[in-house]
Amino acid sequence: MNQPKSPASLRIASYNIRKARGLDQRRNPSRILQVINELQADVVALQEADLRLGARPAAISRGLIERETDFAVAPIARNDVGLGWHGNAVLVRKGISVGKVTHLDLPGLEPRGAVHLALSGPFEVDLIAAHLGLIRRHRVQQFEAILKAVASDRPTVVAGDFNEWSTNRGMEPLAGRFEVHVPGLSFHARRQIASLDRIALSAGLQLRHAGVEEGPLARRASDHLPIWGDIALA
Template sequence: MKKIRVASYNIRKAIGTDRRRMPERVLEVLGQVDADIIALQEADRRFGVRSAAIPPALMERLSDYKPVPLDVQHDSMGWHGNAILVRKGAEVGAHDVLHLPYLEPRGATMAEVTLNGVDVRVFGMHLDLSGLWRRRQAAAVIHAAQQGAAMPTVLMGDLNEWSANRGCLADFARHYSFAGCGRSFHAQRPVARLDRIMHCSQLTLTDCGVHESAAARRASDHLPIWADFTL
C-alpha cells in the first residue's frame, strides 16, 4: 500500500512565542512531524530582500528536507512567504507559483512530487485576512488545481478562516474533502482551526492531527498540522 504524510506549518518567519528568531527550533519541529511534504507559510523574512527565514545551509545540515525551487527571488525560499519542502530523496516535477487576486500581497505555490511510489500534486497557500478576498483567492487556487492531467491532489495552508464551515471553507468543500486536524492557533492555547489540509477523492485519509510538542509551542504562534494518506 502506498502511503504519504503531508503537513502544513506557518513558521512566522522563525520567530517563536518568546519573540526570538530561532530557525533551529522550526527544524526540530519539522523533524518531529516527520512528513514527506510540507507546506510552509511565512517562510521568508518580511522586509529587505525577503531572505529565507531558515538559512539554506542550516536546512541542509539539520534536516532531511529541501525546498522546491521556485526560481522567483534569489535569496527567498518561497513566494509571498509560501514554500514547499520535500524529502531530499523526492523527485520534483512541474512546479510553479500562483498569482492570486489580493487586497494585501498574497500568493500560492504548486509542486508535483514523486515519493514512496506516490505521485501527488501539492498546493500551499496563505490566504487574506479579508473574507471577500479569501473567497476570490480560493476560487483561483481551485481553478489552478483543476487544470492539467488528473493527479492525486492535496491543498493546504493557513486559510485565515475563523468560521466553522462558511466563506472559503464552503467553496473548497464543494471540490475537496477536509482532514479534521484540529485547532492550531494560537500555539500556546489553540482556539482556532486556521490551518487546513484538503484532498481529492483519489487519496484516502487514514489519520491526521495537530502536533503539540513543547518545541512546537515555542517555535511559532501556529502549531503544525499533518495528515496521512494512502493511494
C-alpha cells in the first residue's frame, strides 16, 4: 500500500478477515494485523472478527492489537472475550474518538447484525459496519433495516461485506440516500472475480480515492482482500 491519504480526509477500510484464517488454512492473527497496518487507515471495519462457537471469542486478541498496531478496539462487544457484534468489529486509530454505539439486529434466516458508531476525527461522521447475508432478498431487508437507523442530518458511511455479486442489483433500498462505491474486486483473494466489499456514502460526503489492497501478504491472509476509501466532507 503506497497511496498517500488525501488531505482533510478520513480513510475508512473494510476487511473480512475470515477469523484470521488464511488461504494456507493457518490461523495467523499477526499476519492480518500486518495487512491492516499497510492500509494506513484511520478506521477499519472488520467482518468475521470473532469465532462462532460459545461466547464468540475474538479471532485476534486485544493485547495483540495493542502491541502490533496503533489502533484501539471500538467498544462494541457485549462480553469480555469478543471484539464485536455478530462478528463486526471496528478498529480506530489514536485521534479518532468513538461516541454512541448502537447494535443493529438484521432480519433474515442467518444471524446477522451491524454496528452503528458516531465518530469524531477530522470531521464528525457516522459509520455503519455490516456483514450482510447470502440471500439477496434478505440483504434487501437488511439494507432497509440499516436505513431506519440512519439519521437524515448526519453524514453516514456504510462499509462492509455486502455479499452482493451483481454490479447493479440488490442495493435498491440505498438509492436516493446513499451512493454505493466499488473500490475494486475484493473476492477471491487468490483470483479476484467479485466486488463483495463496498462503501456507501450519504449526502454531504465525497469519496476522493479508493482501492483494494492487493499485496502478496493480503493475498494469503484471508479469502477477501481489504478495501479502503478516503472520505471527506462534500
